[in-house]
Amino acid sequence: LRRGAATAPRNALAYGGRPCENNHCKPSFLIIGIGKCGTSSLYYYLVGHPSVRPASQKQLQWFDHAYDRNSFATRYLAHFPKTLKPGEISGEASPGYAQYSNVPRRVYAHLAGVRVLCIARDPAERAYSSYYYNYVTSAGANALPFGLLVDAEVALLEKFFRDDTGTPGKDGRKLHDLSANCYGGTTAEHQVGAAARAYAKTAASGFSAARSMPRANQHLWRQLVGRSLYAANLEWWYAVHDAADILLICSEDLGDAGRAADEMARVAGHLGLDAFDFGPVVGKGKYNAGAQHRGYGAVTPWADAAARSARKPMDPAARRAVANFTAPFNARLFDLAGHACAEWGRAPGGEGRA
Numbered sequence: 001l002r003r004g005a006a007t008a009p010r011n012a013l014a015y016g017g018r019p020c021e022n023n024h025c026k027p028s029f030l031i032i033g034i035g036k037c038g039t040s041s042l043y044y045y046l047v048g049h050p051s052v053r054p055a056s057q058k059q060l061q062w063f064d065h066a067y068d069r070n071s072f073a074t075r076y077l078a079h080f081p082k083t084l085k086p087g088e089i090s091g092e093a094s095p096g097y098a099q100y101s102n103v104p105r106r107v108y109a110h111l112a113g114v115r116v117l118c119i120a121r122d123p124a125e126r127a128y129s130s131y132y133y134n135y136v137t138s139a140g141a142n143a144l145p146f147g148l149l150v151d152a153e154v155a156l157l158e159k160f161f162r163d164d165t166g167t168p169g170k171d172g173r174k175l176h177d178l179s180a181n182c183y184g185g186t187t188a189e190h191q192v193g194a195a196a197r198a199y200a201k202t203a204a205s206g207f208s209a210a211r212s213m214p215r216a217n218q219h220l221w222r223q224l225v226g227r228s229l230y231a232a233n234l235e236w237w238y239a240v241h242d243a244a245d246i247l248l249i250c251s252e253d254l255g256d257a258g259r260a261a262d263e264m265a266r267v268a269g270h271l272g273l274d275a276f277d278f279g280p281v282v283g284k285g286k287y288n289a290g291a292q293h294r295g296y297g298a299v300t301p302w303a304d305a306a307a308r309s310a311r312k313p314m315d316p317a318a319r320r321a322v323a324n325f326t327a328p329f330n331a332r333l334f335d336l337a338g339h340a341c342a343e344w345g346r347a348p349g350g351e352g353r354a
Helices: 039-046 069-079 095-099 103-111 123-142 146-163 178-183 188-202 230-240 260-271 316-337
Strands: 029-033 052-054 089-093 115-120 246-250
Touching (some): 029 039, 029 095, 039 115, 039 260, 069 103, 095 230, 123 316, 146 316, 246 316
Parallel strands (some): 029 115
C-alpha cells in the first residue's frame, strides 16, 4: 500500500451510518480541541476524504458560545448538508469545546454516539505557541516574558488544586472545572498583576504594566498552562461519552510530513471511513500555521512551515516549569485515551523535565 493508504482498525460509522433525518444531517465527528495544536490541519485533511462533506465553516463554537437547545435543528444543523449519500459524513472543529465542563453533556443530549476527536501537543510547545499567537500580538512591546506568565499561572493552579473539592467522577476521581472555578474565579490583575508591576520596575522606560495585560483574548493568554492540562479538561468528556468514541491525536504525528498521512488513516478508521490515500491531501502542507492568523483554510507548504520561526527560543526554565507541572496530567491523559504521545518533553537541545 502507498503511504497514507495503510490499513487501520475501522469502526462502524456513527449513528449506525444514518446521520440524516427530517431534511437535516447530524455531524458524525467533532474536533473539540485543543487550540494551537493543529485542529485546522486535522479538519481540512479530513474533508479531503471523498466521503467527508464540510460544514458551512470549520469552527462553529455552537455548543459553548451560542448554545440554545431549542434551536439545535434550525441554527446548528443548518450548518451541515441536508442530505448525505450512504457512507458520507460531515463534522466540525471548534477548539473551545474541550475547555468547558457543560459542553460534553450538551453534546451528548443532541449527538449521542458522535465521534470525538482531540488533538493535543507537547504542553510547553502549545503554551508557547499560544503565548505568541494570543498574547504577544496584543501586548506588543509591553508583553511580559513567557516565564513570568507561566510562574504566575502555575501558582494560581497549584492553589486551585489544593483548595478545590471538585466533582466526583465515575471512576472515583475528582473532576475540576478550570474555566469556571479557577480562571473564572479570579482576574488578570490577581493572576499576573504583581508580576507585571515587579517587571515594570526593571524594564526599559515606557513599559506599561497595565498594557501588559491586554483585554483581547484574555481567556486564552491567562490559560497558557491550563489549556495544556488536557486530562483535567477531557475527563469531563470521558465522564459522559463512551471512551471508545473519543480519539486522541498527537500533534507531533500530524505535524510531521512523513507521518501525517498514516495518522490520518488512523483517524479515518476511527470514524468508520473507507481506506483512502491521504498522501496527496496532506502533501499540500499545514493549515493555519504560523504566528499570524491568515484564515483557518490558509495552507502553508511543508517546507515553509518547517522554516525556523522568527520567535525567540523558549526559556529553558519556563519549559521545565510547564513540563514538571503538566507531567502527571499527561500520564492521566494517556491512561484515559489508551494512546501516548511519545515525543512530549523532548525539547530541542535535550532540555526537558528537571
